[in-house]
Amino acid sequence: MAKLIDGKLISKQIKDELKVEAAKLKEAGREVTLAVIQVGNDPASTVYVGNKKKACDYIGIRSLAYELPESTTQEELLKLVEELNDRDDVDGILVQLPLPSHIDEDTVIRTISPKKDVDGFHPQSVGALSIGQKGFVSCTPAGIIELLKRSDVDIEGKECVIIGRSNIVGKPMALLMLRENATVTICHSRTKNLKEVAKRADILIVAIGKPEFVTSEYVKEGAVVIDVGIHRCDNGKLCGDVLFSDVEPIASAITPVPGGVGPMTIAMLMHNCIDAPNIRQD
Ligand code: NAD
Numbered sequence: 143m144a145k146l147i148d149g150k151l152i153s154k155q156i157k158d159e160l161k162v163e164a165a166k167l168k169e170a171g172r173e174v175t176l177a178v179i180q181v182g183n184d185p186a187s188t189v190y191v192g193n194k195k196k197a198c199d200y201i202g203i204r205s206l207a208y209e210l211p212e213s214t215t216q217e218e219l220l221k222l223v224e225e226l227n228d229r230d231d232v233d234g235i236l237v238q239l240p241l242p243s244h245i246d247e248d249t250v251i252r253t254i255s256p257k258k259d260v261d262g263f264h265p266q267s268v269g270a271l272s273i274g275q276k277g278f279v280s281c282t283p284a285g286i287i288e289l290l291k292r293s294d295v296d297i298e299g300k301e302c303v304i305i306g307r308s309n310i311v312g313k314p315m316a317l318l319m320l321r322e323n324a325t326v327t328i329c330h331s332r333t334k335n336l337k338e339v340a341k342r343a344d345i346l347i348v349a350i351g352k353p354e355f356v357t358s359e360y361v362k363e364g365a366v367v368i369d370v371g372i373h374r375c376d377n378g379k380l381c382g383d384v385l386f387s388d389v390e391p392i393a394s395a396i397t398p399v400p401g402g403v404g405p406m407t408i409a410m411l412m413h414n415c416i417d418a419p420n421i422r423q424d
Contacts, residue, residue, distance in 0.1 A: 144393040147293045147368070149285075153405035156288065157201055160412050164202040167421065175204040176234040176260065176415045177226045181219060181245065182212035187238045194236070197408045203415055206232070216245045220253050227255040233418040234260035236411070260414040263310065271317050278414050283315040285406025286347065286368055287322065293395060295345065295366050297322040303340050305329045305356070305383075306349035311370055315347055336360070354385040361389050367396045370403050 164174055176198055180191050191207070198205035208222060219237075226235050235258045241247050251259075256266040262278035270277030290297055302324040306312035312328060319326045329339055340346055340360040348356050349370035361367060371383025382399030390396050397403055415421075 144367075144390045145293070145395040147289055147366075147395050147397045147402060149289060149397060149402040149405045152289055152292050153285075153409035155292070156406075156409040157197065157412060160409075160416055161201045163416050167416070168202060172421065173204050173231075174202075174234075174415050174418070174421055175206060175232050176236060177206040177208065177232050178236050178238065179208040179210065179219070179222065180238045181210045181214050182242050183209075184240070187240075191238050193408055194411065197412050198415075201412050201416075203412065212242055214242075214245075216249065219245060219250060223250065223253045227253075227258060230420075232258065233420040234258050234415040236261055257419045260411060260418065262314070262414065268309070268314065271314060271321075274321060278417075279318065279410075280310050280314040281407045281410040281414065282311050282370060282403060283318050284410040284413075286315060286370070286403060287318050288410065289368065289397065289403065289406055290345070290366070295395065297324050297345065300324050300344040301327070301342050302345040302347065303327045303329060303343035304347045304349065305336070305340060306347075306351070306370070308349065311349040315349070319345075319347075348383040350383045352383060353381055354383070356384040356389065358385075358388045358392050361392055363392050364394045365392075367393045368403065369397050369399050372399055372404055 167174060178191055178194055180187055195205050226232050235254050237250055239247060251263045254264055256264045259267050259278050262280040267277045271279055302319045304312050304315050307328050307330040316326050316328050329336055337360050341362050343365050345366045346361060347368045353373040353375055367384060367389055369382035369384040373381055375381040380400045
């Protein structure tokens with residue numbers, strides 16, 4: 143039976159550590175501030191934005207909410223981002239994705255100052271990660287590294303297979319595992335013999351976006367399995383990209399869905415706010 147990697151518990155530990163740091167900063171006269179911009183009222187985005195605000199309140203980070211109508215033009219949005227870039231009292235800027243189709247997401251991401259890019263999506267942040275320099279790291283992959291480390295999973299020298307090559311999960315995940323000295327393989331929709339490749343993994347990270355796709359046929363006995371996926375399954379319950387009931391008996395450790403990777407993403411967003419160059423003065 144696999145050890146359950148408890149993202150709920152670990153994210154709470156991280157948030158409690160950050161709470162102490164935020165209080166110390168406040169004592170020194172520095173209130174950490176995150177600006178969150180939402181355009182339109184996509185219900186899922188409203189839930190995500192609400193959860194981010196709740197986490198800010200818990201830790202003691204000031205959050206500024208900008209709820210803009212669906213009709214907001216790209217020009218208006220860019221103007222707001224530029225104003226926030228220039229404000230000394232704003233440490234992080236987050237634009238909730240997806241944006242309405244008349245706004246180009248790449249242009250918006252590139253307009254956020256890399257010094258305030260707490261989502262870690264700006265090309266400069268991605269570039270810094272790829273050459274091992276300091277910069278913001280995309281929150282979901284950064285959270286997975288914390289999950290592994292805080293669960294005492296050795297990464298160095300291990301075979302790590304990542305299924306998925308998206309810009310926000312798969313690719314930065316591969317770079318982070320490389321930074322931790324794993325031997326990394328990235329699989330994607332054109333990979334041949336996916337089962338055989340996945341079965342090589344000591345650490346298998348699944349971010350494929352397909353409900354319960356990965357079964358025990360993809361997993362080596364004793365592997366650590368990290369499930370990034372989150373879906374509403376046919377029975378109405380949440381499930382991941384991994385068929386938990388099938389994989390759990392052969393894995394040595396596994397993340398559940400919900401309560402695994404999900405809670406870590408917001409915890410790492412909060413970490414990025416407190417670690418912002420504005421705060422650290424570097
Ligand atoms: P995505 O759709 O952008 O990427 C999926 C990747 O899977 C692609 O790179 C594609 O090449 C690969 N893929 C698709 N079919 C494949 C196949 N048959 N064989 C091998 N590879 C295949 O998804 P994403 O944004 O990286 O997200 C992945 C999952 O993680 C989704 O379920 C998403 O909801 C979830 N997610 C969760 C969090 C969180 O905080 N828990 C954050 C981001 C994403």
